[in-house]
Amino acid sequence: MSELRELYQQVILDHNKTPRNFGKLECANREQEGYNPLCGDHLHVYLQVDDDGVIEDIRFEGSGCAISKASASLMTDAVKGRSSEEAEAAFSSFQALVTSDVDSPVDEGQVGKLAVFAGVREFPMRIKCATLAWHTMRAALDQQTVPSTTE
Amino acid sequence: MTAPPPSLSLPPQAAVATPSNDNLDVEAVRRDFPILQQTVRGKPLVYLDNAATTQKPRAVIDAVTHYYENENANIHRGVHFLSQQATFAYERARGRVGKFLNAADSSEIIFVRGTTEGINLVARGYGRAKVGQGDEILISHMEHHSNIVPWQMLCEEKGASLRVVPVDDDGELVMEEYERLLGDRTRLVAVTHASNALGTVNPIAQIVSLAHDRGVPVLVDGAQGVPHMPVDVRQLDCDFYLFSGHKLFGPTGIGVLYGKRHLLDDMAPYQGGGSMIKSVTLENTTFADVPTKFEAGTPNIAGAIGLAAAIDYVNDIGQDRIDAYESGLLDYATQRLGELADLRIIGSARQKVSVISFVMNDAHPHDIGTILDSEGIAIRTGHHCAQPLMQRYQVSATARASLAFYNTRDEIDALTDGLVRVHEVLG
Numbered sequence: 001m002s003e004l005r006e007l008y009q010q011v012i013l014d015h016n017k018t019p020r021n022f023g024k025l026e027c028a029n030r031e032q033e034g035y036n037p038l039c040g041d042h043l044h045v046y047l048q049v050d051d052d053g054v055i056e057d058i059r060f061e062g063s064g065c066a067i068s069k070a071s072a073s074l075m076t077d078a079v080k081g082r083s084s085e086e087a088e089a090a091f092s093s094f095q096a097l098v099t100s101d102v103d104s105p106v107d108e109g110q111v112g113k114l115a116v117f118a119g120v121r122e123f124p125m126r127i128k129c130a131t132l133a134w135h136t137m138r139a140a141l142d143q144q145t146v147p148s149t150t151e
Numbered sequence: 152m153t154a155p156p157p158s159l160s161l162p163p164q165a166a167v168a169t170p171s172n173d174n175l176d177v178e179a180v181r182r183d184f185p186i187l188q189q190t191v192r193g194k195p196l197v198y199l200d201n202a203a204t205t206q207k208p209r210a211v212i213d214a215v216t217h218y219y220e221n222e223n224a225n226i227h228r229g230v231h232f233l234s235q236q237a238t239f240a241y242e243r244a245r246g247r248v249g250k251f252l253n254a255a256d257s258s259e260i261i262f263v264r265g266t267t268e269g270i271n272l273v274a275r276g277y278g279r280a281k282v283g284q285g286d287e288i289l290i291s292h293m294e295h296h297s298n299i300v301p302w303q304m305l306c307e308e309k310g311a312s313l314r315v316v317p318v319d320d321d322g323e324l325v326m327e328e329y330e331r332l333l334g335d336r337t338r339l340v341a342v343t344h345a346s347n348a349l350g351t352v353n354p355i356a357q358i359v360s361l362a363h364d365r366g367v368p369v370l371v372d373g374a375q376g377v378p379h380m381p382v383d384v385r386q387l388d389c390d391f392y393l394f395s396g397h398k399l400f401g402p403t404g405i406g407v408l409y410g411k412r413h414l415l416d417d418m419a420p421y422q423g424g425g426s427m428i429k430s431v432t433l434e435n436t437t438f439a440d441v442p443t444k445f446e447a448g449t450p451n452i453a454g455a456i457g458l459a460a461a462i463d464y465v466n467d468i469g470q471d472r473i474d475a476y477e478s479g480l481l482d483y484a485t486q487r488l489g490e491l492a493d494l495r496i497i498g499s500a501r502q503k504v505s506v507i508s509f510v511m512n513d514a515h516p517h518d519i520g521t522i523l524d525s526e527g528i529a530i531r532t533g534h535h536c537a538q539p540l541m542q543r544y545q546v547s548a549t550a551r552a553s554l555a556f557y558n559t560r561d562e563i564d565a566l567t568d569g570l571v572r573v574h575e576v577l578g
């Protein structure tokens with residue numbers, strides 16, 4: 001039970017119920033669809049990246065479980081206003097966190113708010129739920145700039 | 152569910168047993184399954200994922216062990232004692248499967264890895280020869296991916312097209328549409344006996360008879376059929392029937408393709424190699440007769456023997472009795488889950504096997520699965536390899552409880568309590 005509480009922490013439940021930066025980003029210049037074939041979860045990440053590679057805005061849409069939705073929501077908070085390199089670094093530390101040994105200490109200085117996802121380590125089948133949004137964001141970043149649909 | 156008459160393979164005492172919910176001693180049955188005795192996360196295991204794979208009774212585990220400890224050798228090859236023993240056991244297993252399905256002859260039973268491989272074998276061996284440019288293959292909207300993808304691949308290769316019989320809101324095939332779609336260009340109908348995602352049992356005899364009126368053969372995916380009801384392939388008059396051993400309380404890696412002998416005789420081999428030949432020169436090969444023609448290489452001997460033991464086990468209990476018990480359990484589960492206000496069952500066909508798919512407001516199936524798991528309850532969550540069907544009901548996934556004859560009402564109560572907890576956890 002305590003493991004379940006670790007997984008479904010209040011912060012995660014809040015972000016699941018009221019995700020931040022949810023919806024389509026009309027002025028996006030990069031976007032990517034993410035899909036988890038195992039569970040059918042779908043995610044769409046929109047980015048607006050300026051000429052210096054700074055993520056000026058980010059939004060997401062899609063359907064998924066509490067973990068994947070909360071992860072997408074917290075991710076948008078974590079990378080908004082950051083440079084592409086910083087977003088990349090955040091991805092790496094998040095990935096390292098959720099795939100680390102269950103007993104290894106969590107470096108809160110490194111991952112900040114994202115530390116709430118440490119509980120996922122007890123549930124190996126759910127790691128993909130937590131990382132889907134991050135992989136999708138990264139794939140979007142790697143794209144060449146595409147004209148946004150409104151232009 | 153109305154069951155066809157029992158197959159000839161039933162032992163006398165099972166054949167005369169009057170089906171009733173009460174005469175299956177579930178506690179005794181449970182003692183036959185070693186895995187059911189364990190606890191998971193500190194709670195007694197409640198295994199409700201039987202449509203994915205079933206647990207194995209001691210009789211099956213012992214049969215496989217006995218084979219490896221006493222009879223293991225390659226088959227059809229050696230003149231030595233053990234090879235004869237192994238060959239005999241393997242062929243006896245084929246005979247038992249043939250009786251179980253009431254096939255006309257045991258040569259109509261081909262051992263394969265499972266339903267998936269069997270369907271691919273028919274798509275290659277039959278489909279490639281009989282389906283051409285502009286022809287049609289007719290499937291249904293409730294098929295498992297394994298009865299969709301091989302046909303898509305064949306259609307792609309041949310320039311043929313795949314037609315799909317729709318499913319109504321209750322989860323039943325729309326039979327008028329089926330009749331309409333059966334056309335001059337239909338070369339094969341491929342349809343599931345029972346849906347793994349909805350539980351719907353399809354009217355196979357009627358489907359076959361309508362197809363045969365137009366000279367079209369029918370393949371039946373019986374993966375969810377044989378575990379729940381007696382199947383008589385001659386009464387159904389289907390042309391191909393498939394099932395997987397692991398969903399019938401037998402081992403993984405073994406399955407069965409039944410095919411009418413004259414169709415099998417005409418079919419090209421699926422794979423080439425040892426065993427499936429009469430003679431080989433460097434220029435030319437004469438293929439062996441059915442069924443050996445389709446069993447290239449060393450087969451899963453232990454698997455076939457384990458499957459035969461599983462069939463004996465099921466026959467001993469009696470398929471009619473299993474059917475009756477599971478129907479009672481399904482009714483109970485449908486009633487209990489119906490008490491939960493925010494839960495919606497997907498699939499309410501008049502005839503169902505013991506499968507309940509459902510969704511809950513504000514709780515994704517994955518979260519439901521994880522929370523139930525913490526109570527020791529195993530269910531399946533996801534698209535159940537039936538994504539087109541999920542799209543039909545506009546959900547990306549469901550939670551699914553699938554019941555076997557070793558499940559109990561107490562376990563259904565545990566499931567219901569677990570589902571109440573979902574909201575406590577998710578807030």
Ligand SMILES: Cc1ncc(COP(=O)(O)O)c(C=O)c1O
Nearest residue numbers: 265266267295297347374375395
């Ligand atoms: C209806 C149906 N068809 C086919 C299959 C595929 O069976 P297997 O994976 O054993 O080949 C399954 C199993 O998931 C099934 O439920």
